[in-house]
Amino acid sequence: MINYPIEQIRADFPILGETVRNKPLVYLDNAASCQKPQAVIDSIVHTYSREYANIHRGVHTLSVKATDRFETAREKVRGFVNAASTKEIIFVRGATEAINLVAQSYGKSQLKAGDEIVISAMEHHANIVPWQMLCQQIGTVLKVAPMNRKGELIFEEFEQLLGENTKLVAIAHMSNALGTINPVERIVAAAHAKNIPVLLDGAQAIPHMPVDVRALDCDFYVFSGHKLYGPSGTGVLYGKQALLEAMPPYQGGGDMIRMVTFEKTQYAGLPQKFEAGTPAIAEIIGLGAAIDYVTAVGMDTIAAYEAELLDYATEQAEQIKGMNLIGQAAEKGGILSFTLDRIHPHDIGTMLDSLGIAVRAGHHCAMPVMDFYGVPATARASFAMYNTRQEIDVLMQGIKSLIEVFG
Amino acid sequence: MFEDLRDLYQEVIFDHNRNPRNFRIMENANRRVDGFNPLCGDKLTLFLKIDDHVISDASFQGSGCAISTASVSLMTEIVKGKTEQEAETLFTQFHEMTTGKTEEVNLEAIGKLAVLAGVREYPARVKCATLAWHTLDAALKNQQEAVSTE
Structure with missing residues (x-):
């Protein structure tokens, strides 16, 4: 076991002390959203109590x-x-x-009918539907790179999809339904060899591993703040400056202009051009606090700790008869998607909840992934920096018991 | 271990989940409607044979959680031999029982279905129990399109 200040970290997240249905909370729905450390909560309280006003406007102190x-x-x-x-x-x-911003701004301005967008078979609906909408609007074509039964991208087939009509690759850094970590460096290299820009959906990857957009050399990288222990309502689009400069605004309004007359509007420069209207000010400041928090622990340290948790959980799961793991990629983050023989995931979710254990049961906004495995839904336990082996023991004991009850 | 769930998962529900009644395709059905719960992926097809306003046979196919399977299994049992009007009344009573609109459930009228009353304490699971009945309602109204709980 690595040296990891787990007790201190758990103490930093007040909600982890809560009880659910009279049991200590075991929160394993982190892939849906993570809990918040006191530093983030304090930051929001501080902003609203001491330092709140609208931004980029007033000359007044606040x-x-x-x-x-x-x-x-x-x-x-x-x-x-x-x-x-x-x-x-x-x-x-x-x-x-x-992703919607990139589809509507970059996609609409830079792509045309017949151009192809390549995604993968393991995408979240958020990285499918915006592209389908674009296809309906301007006649681009969506191509899907397949995966194998383990839930790994079949790289050769992905590469074969990259043709002269391919104008964009949009792919998950880490799958939310399976935990698969895609070989993003190879993906970017293969696409760039054909001058195809790459968008990486980092929603799942960002809390689990260090991300360096310049080392990855991706053209766009997107993530949500709430999965990085930050407030909901915050998210980030990273884009290479030259690409962003060439893109038209996504929404019009205040804050994104330089000058407006009724005849013509001159847009603001980056990044304000894409930030129309009042943003989630206190929340974004809170996201900064979340970044301070995880940085202090260290993303490498968090990644190593979570890898141990996943290994332990996988070992335990493999010993339970009737428990089937969905997604067994060699490169995988802290997600355990599973089904139990003859027990529907919704029943698993309710029964585990009665033990204080929060897991997700459903299609995880990845219905094509469910179709691929021929299941209507899975149950999913997903780990974060504050989870423990003891919690995994509670989960596995719960699973064994409910298998018994269902008989 | 699951003491808190006894009201929700009663033995009758486990029994119907393990051995669903009327789980078959009905070749001579004159009503057939699909029901779908997009939230959890529950899917069922309900078959009815209605002769002279009386439900002479009811069956189903599909997959779902224990609550939804037990609900549709129990429903096919109880509606057999009922008139369309009686089945509609049951639908209303069942709906009120599971959504908690009436405090007092007429247990006599609703019979065995009372085992599903526990879902009212679990808002996330109410649709599991009511999917079957919304599908029945559509079948009685002779609607062709699939029923969705959304």
């Missing part, structure tokens, strides 16, 4: 202060993903909005 905090958060995000400039960091509501 507005200047709030603007400064907000832009400091942008710098923290820049540093966290190692972007070249804060101009490349666009704040949005979440990864979903970021």
